[in-house]
Amino acid sequence: MVESKFDPTIAQGVALSRSRFEDNTFSHGENLKQGVQTNWGTVQIRHHTEFEVVFNDPATNQLHPGVRETIKNGSNVYVDYPGYSDYRHIPVIGKGVTFQLPGSIDRWGMMCESDLEEVHRHRSLVGRLTRRFMASAILVTLLPLALQHFLGWDPYSSAGISLLGAGALTLLFRSRTAKPLSRSLEQMTGVMKVLAEGDGNLKQRLDASKFKADETGT
Known part of the structure; x- marks a missing residue:
C-alpha cells in the first residue's frame, strides 16, 4: 500500500501476500502451505496463506529502503533492493513500481525480485x-x-x-x-x-x- 484513501487505517507499506507462499509450484522450496522447517518445529498455515505483511528493515525497524524509495519516487531499480540483497542466503536484485488501478482511489506498489545469478546467467x-x-x-x-x-x-x-x-x-x-x-x-x-x-x-x-x-x- 502506497496511499490508502478508501481505508486510511491501512498503514503505508502494508502488503497483501498469498501466491508466493501457496505451494512449491514456482518456488521449488519450502513454503508456508506445506511447511517451513525451523529450529522450533514446522511453521505452517493450514487453511489459507493470504496474509498482511510489512517489510521493515530489522536494523532500523523502518520501512525497507526498497519499499521506501519506490513509494517516494514512483519506481525504483537497485541491485540491493527492493528485494533483500540476501534472501534465504541467495543474492537477489529487484524492481519496484507504483500504480493506480482503474476505478480505485488508492495507490498501490508492486515489487519483484530475481536471483542475481539467474539474471546475469543469460547468454545470447x-x-x-x-x-x-x-x-x-x-x-x-x-x-x-x-x-x-x-x-x-x-x-x-x-x-x-x-x-x-x-x-x-x-x-x-x-x-x-x-x-x-x-x-x-x-x-x-x-x-x-x-x-x-x-x-x-x-x-x-x-x-x-x-x-x-x-x-x-x-
Whole structure:
C-alpha cells in the first residue's frame, strides 16, 4: 500500500501476500502451505496463506529502503533492493513500481525480485551460434594447412580431408545445436498453441532445467 484513501487505517507499506507462499509450484522450496522447517518445529498455515505483511528493515525497524524509495519516487531499480540483497542466503536484485488501478482511489506498489545469478546467467543465442560457427570455420581452414605442413600432403588430399571435416562438423552442429534448439521451440510452441486454442490445461509445466540460458529459455 502506497496511499490508502478508501481505508486510511491501512498503514503505508502494508502488503497483501498469498501466491508466493501457496505451494512449491514456482518456488521449488519450502513454503508456508506445506511447511517451513525451523529450529522450533514446522511453521505452517493450514487453511489459507493470504496474509498482511510489512517489510521493515530489522536494523532500523523502518520501512525497507526498497519499499521506501519506490513509494517516494514512483519506481525504483537497485541491485540491493527492493528485494533483500540476501534472501534465504541467495543474492537477489529487484524492481519496484507504483500504480493506480482503474476505478480505485488508492495507490498501490508492486515489487519483484530475481536471483542475481539467474539474471546475469543469460547468454545470447546469437553469441553461442556465432562461437560454434567460428570454431568450425577455423578448424576447417587450419586442417589442410596443418596436413600440408606437418605431413607433407599435397593440396588435393588436404582439400579432400577438409571437405570431410566440414561434413562432419555440419553433422555435429546439427545434432548438438540445431536439433536441441528445434525441440525446445517445438515444446514451448505446442504448449502455447494448446492454451491459445482455449482448451488449454493451465496445470501444464515446462521443464525449466532443460532450457538454455538464452532467448529460447527466457
